[in-house]
Each structure stands twice: as C-alpha cells, then as structure tokens.
Amino acid sequence: MATSCRFGFGSSLASSSQVTSHVFAALQPVAESFLYVLQHIRSSIVVDIPSFRQAFDSATGAMCTVNVTCTVLLRDPFSDMQVVQGIEFDECGSAAEDVHEQTIAQKTTFTVPILDSLPHLRSWRFHPPSTPPSTSPSLTEEYLPTPIRWTDADLMYLLTCLFPSPLVHNQLILSPPLASLPCTSSSPIHLHLHQLIPPAPPPRSAYSKHLPIGTGRPAARTLHLASSSRTCYTAHDARRSLASSLLANKEFVIYMLDRYSVLATLYAETLDTLEGLYRGMIEMLGVGEKEWGERYGQLCGEVDGTCVLEARVEVYLLGMGRGEVEWWVENVEMALELEGDEREGWGGVYRDAAEFLGRAVGEMEHVSGYE
Numbered sequence: 001m002a003t004s005c006r007f008g009f010g011s012s013l014a015s016s017s018q019v020t021s022h023v024f025a026a027l028q029p030v031a032e033s034f035l036y037v038l039q040h041i042r043s044s045i046v047v048d049i050p051s052f053r054q055a056f057d058s059a060t061g062a063m064c065t066v067n068v069t070c071t072v073l074l075r076d077p078f079s080d081m082q083v084v085q086g087i088e089f090d091e092c093g094s095a096a097e098d099v100h101e102q103t104i105a106q107k108t109t110f111t112v113p114i115l116d117s118l119p120h121l122r123s124w125r126f127h128p129p130s131t132p133p134s135t136s137p138s139l140t141e142e143y144l145p146t147p148i149r150w151t152d153a154d155l156m157y158l159l160t161c162l163f164p165s166p167l168v169h170n171q172l173i174l175s176p177p178l179a180s181l182p183c184t185s186s187s188p189i190h191l192h193l194h195q196l197i198p199p200a201p202p203p204r205s206a207y208s209k210h211l212p213i214g215t216g217r218p219a220a221r222t223l224h225l226a227s228s229s230r231t232c233y234t235a236h237d238a239r240r241s242l243a244s245s246l247l248a249n250k251e252f253v254i255y256m257l258d259r260y261s262v263l264a265t266l267y268a269e270t271l272d273t274l275e276g277l278y279r280g281m282i283e284m285l286g287v288g289e290k291e292w293g294e295r296y297g298q299l300c301g302e303v304d305g306t307c308v309l310e311a312r313v314e315v316y317l318l319g320m321g322r323g324e325v326e327w328w329v330e331n332v333e334m335a336l337e338l339e340g341d342e343r344e345g346w347g348g349v350y351r352d353a354a355e356f357l358g359r360a361v362g363e364m365e366h367v368s369g370y371e
Contacts, residue, residue, distance in 0.1 A: 148359060148363060149236075150236060150243055152178045152179075152239070154239075154243075155239045155243055156178075157356065158243055158246065158247075158357075158360060159193075160353075161256060161260070161356060161357055162246060162252070162256055162357075163195070163225075166195050166196075170196075171196045171197075171198070172193065172194070172195055172196075173194040173195070173196060173222070174191065174192070175191070175193075176191070178235075178239070181235035181238060181239075182235060183234060183235055184233060184235075185233055187233075188230050188231060188232060188233060189228070189232045189235065189238040190227065190228060190230055190232070190238070191227065191228040191238040191239070191241070191242045192226075192227045192228075193224075193225045193226045193227070193246070194222045194223060195222070195225055196220055196221075196222060197220060197223055199218035199220050199221075200218070225246070226242055226245040226246045227242065228242040228245065229241040243360065243364070244364050247360055247361055248364075250361075253357060253361060254361075256357065257354055257357040258316070260351070260353040261350075261354045262313070262316060263331070263347070264348075264350040264351035265309070266313075266332065267335055267343050267344065267346050267350060268344065268347045271336070271340075273309070274335055274336055275336065276310070277313055277332060278329070278332045278333065278336065280310065281317065281329045281332060282329065284318075284322075284325050285322065285325055285326065285329070292318065292322070295314075295318060296318035299311065299314065299315040300315060300318075303315040
C-alpha cells in the first residue's frame, strides 16, 4: 500500500479519503499525531511530506488552519478499502481516529436502442417537401421523390439514423455480412441484425478477500434487433425485408424522427435563440415532478406547429421526461460552441435524416404486411 499526503492552507483536494484538521498548536504535534493515525490504518506506509517543515516554520507557535488530504491506494485488489472519515486534533495534538470499511456497489448498465412507447407530439410531426408551384403545368418527375431502392448504402444509412451510437462504436452485426449476399439464391436468404453489448466493468464487491477467486472473464452479450423474412431469395428482398422489420417499431422510429426534426430546427436558429433555449432547459431541470406534470397537461393539447419555437420545445421536452432534458442540454451546449456555417451544416445533416425516415415510413406503409 502506498500513501501520499499533502498539506496546505485553505485547500481541499479531491481523493478517496479526506481528513480535515484544525490545529491550534505548533507543527510538530500535528505531524506526530497524523503519522500515528496512519500507522494504525495499515502497516508498511510510505509518507511523502515535501517541504513540510519549511512551509510552516513561520507558523510555529501561532494559530493556523491546516487542510490535510490523504490518498490511500491498496496494491492488493482482493482487500477491502479502509477509509478514514474524519480525524480531529485537540489542542494537545492527540488524535481520535474513525476508521471503517466501506464497499461501493457499481451498477451494471448498457444502452438498448429499442425504447418504450413515447408520446408523439404533433408539433414536431414530419412534413414532406412542399409541392411544386401552382404555375407548373403538370407534376413532373423532378418534383417526385426518388423511391428508396434499399441498396447496401440505403440500409446502412437507415441503421445510421436509427442506431447512430452503436454503429459508431462498431456494435452492430449483420449476419451474414452484406458484402457476402448473392444477388439471387436457390435457398432463402435470412438476414439478421444484432447489437453487441460490451461487458460492464466488474463491481468493487467482486474483489473481496471473502469471495473465491474467479477464473472466468466477463463476456460480451448479443442482443437481437431484427431479421428479414424467411421467404427472400434475392439480396434486394432481404435488405428490404430487414428494413421493413426495423421500421415496424413505429414508436422508436417516430421517436428518432422527432429527435432529428428538433435538432434540425434548433441548429438553424440564431445564437441568441439557442442561448435562450439553453437557459430555459437548465431551469426545467429544477422543476418538481408535480409542477412538471401540471405544465405538461396544460400545454399538451394546445401547442402545435403554428406556435412559437419556445413553446414547441417546452412541450416536447416535458413529454420526453427529465432524462431527455439532460441529453438536450448537452446537445444545445455543443451547438453553441459551433460556428455559424458549421452549425448550419449539421442542421442539414439532421434534416436529411428526418426526411429519409419519413420517406421510409411512408413507403413501407404501402407494403403488404407492414403494421
């Protein structure tokens, strides 16, 4: 075990164990008492007190306040941590120690992309591109959106829109890989999409002298997300069927579509508007649950796309919940750090994602078997 100690006036250093002492005597009794306590915590202690005497020569015999920070590191991972909660020095320099064992439990968490049903607010409903001007003699093909062909690129873009974080971290697995799919096959092509859940770090309770030594390593888990139909005999049909299976989870798809629509709207606003929205989101985090529910009940049926941006953002965040507000605070803060052109460029990226999801949902609604 190695122990390092630092002394100074009016300072508090963050560490695993902190001791604050109020000394109304000379320096020597303080050092002797502190070393006495450390020797009763653990044997084989190395104490580093750089320039301790020189720093307080002028304070000898005077009243002073010393803040002491002690960091205890155990070399043995199977030992329990011993924490000194507090040490009080009296005028004579004697010490009363309070030592206890403490075990901190660590939760095992991971992100699952398929979310529960979330309220869809009409204020952010996707609107298709505007129709051509009335002066046009007829509706030509240049105004008609190109149907999604569901190539490899189209399917990967859909995965990017629905699961951006798992895709960036290489946690999405397509089985078999898209590159290995034959154009046609005499046997059915069954395409699967899985998400790799990395192992969570073991909790501190797993390293204890009272538990047997484990021989296994934490293994990653695989979460099944979607599969294509078993009646697909071409790569195109398999990709389209897998996309249909993903888009069948309408609650999650609309949740992501609304998120991209809000992001595109916010990133197109001025810096002053973003700063005002950022301050409003910070204030929302301090609202109580009762007031939160009452405010959402007042605005939910009254706010639509014709209302001002601030009202639409407020009712959207109220419907998403407090956890979503924290996520939006971070994203608006990042938007504030971008320059005008860069922020506008990201707004276009989010707008394209919302339009693609809207087109994909609209096309799949006309496919037989799409629910």
